[in-house]
Amino acid sequence: MFQNVLIAEDQNTINKGVERTLNELNIPNVITAQYCDDALLKLKAALRIDLPFNLLITDLSFKADHRKRTLTSGEELIEAVKAIQPDLKIIVFSVEHRIGKIKSLIDTYDIDAYVEKGREESIELKKAIHTILEDKMYCSPSIAQLLRNVDDISQTDLYDELLLQLLAKGLKREQIANYFKEKDFPARSLSSIEKRINKLKVLFDAHTSEQLIAIAIDRGLI
Template sequence: MAKNIKILIVDDHQLIIEGILTALKNIDGLTTETCNNCDEAFSKIKTAVHDVPFDILFTDLSFDNVTENSTLDGGESLIKAIRNLNIDIKVGIITGHTETNRIFNVVQNLEPITYLLKDKCNTEELQFAISKMMKNEMYYSHEVHQKLLKRALVEIQMDEVAIQILKELPKHPKISNLEGVIKKDDGSLLKIRSIENKLAKLRTDLQANNNTHLVLKAIELGIID
């Protein structure tokens, strides 16, 4: 890495910060600073703009040390605050959040250039991610990338009938009770055989063992609440 790169690491657990610093210590050309809350991080980033700006922010998403006096309650709030001020900093996430729907929403709404997982991240991946970030190229860890692909595929496969079935399924103890409830696009009601066939396809598409598992998968993927 030719130029000196200034990085801010934000996490509420000191052990995590120490682990990231250890992973970065053998990478030449890095200057690192740390914070354990988002308010302090935001202040540092704003102050640095007028001196030596940070090139990269690595932040977690959830913070356990948020109080009633905190202005920013987590990494997502921090990123939004930075974006609202149009601060030029490359945003990366290092987190333990692996829920498909959480990843999907964060990527869709905040567009971080990097998304890494704490338990999988090492020096090699961090160095690779930083090099990509400095070229304005996205890098998501393999597991994150796979989850995003799966979520996108599921979204393509979902139609209004499938979503109706998934929403109604937890409300009815018997599948037969869904007859007379699920409507086609033309307003006509779906017969039980068609509902059962649709459920079988959904279980296959979402790799669910049974209907209860299917609902849990749909919730995890953010298809239903």
């Protein structure tokens, strides 16, 4: 079991809940930080005295307040941590569910687990800890299901993503076709635009353009 765990979370009530969960696992040393800068300082201090943390549990979103910050998000903290302690186990504990964002964290920073905040979060945290102790990656079931569908994203290209962005801004199909013509993009006729939109609807199982945009936002494409 992990011996030294650092929690980076700006909400005190959530901090206390995670601490209780870790206490139930008999983890002897649990330290909390409400700012990413403080979390990094604690990690550095632990390394200096040769008592490094074994696990970091961090949120992604940290609200701004009166204090000046260098690191403003969990992602920035993870990047900084990987630079000084690349073998540190990391659990992201967040409400973020955009699959594009989550996949980026996994691909870029090689995080060890992603646990979605919610009703079963204590159970999921315990499962994540036991799983990564076996050097396996863990995701909450809802996130794991989204990741299984991530091939959908790989089937879109840059023009599809631009098309979705323009739709989300409220542009009509004719306006999008004109924009593509101005930029000399391929498949810029109105019929081509219609075909692209229909392809994306099939790909993402969307029945309307509004639903398509909502799904694209949810999956981190726009």
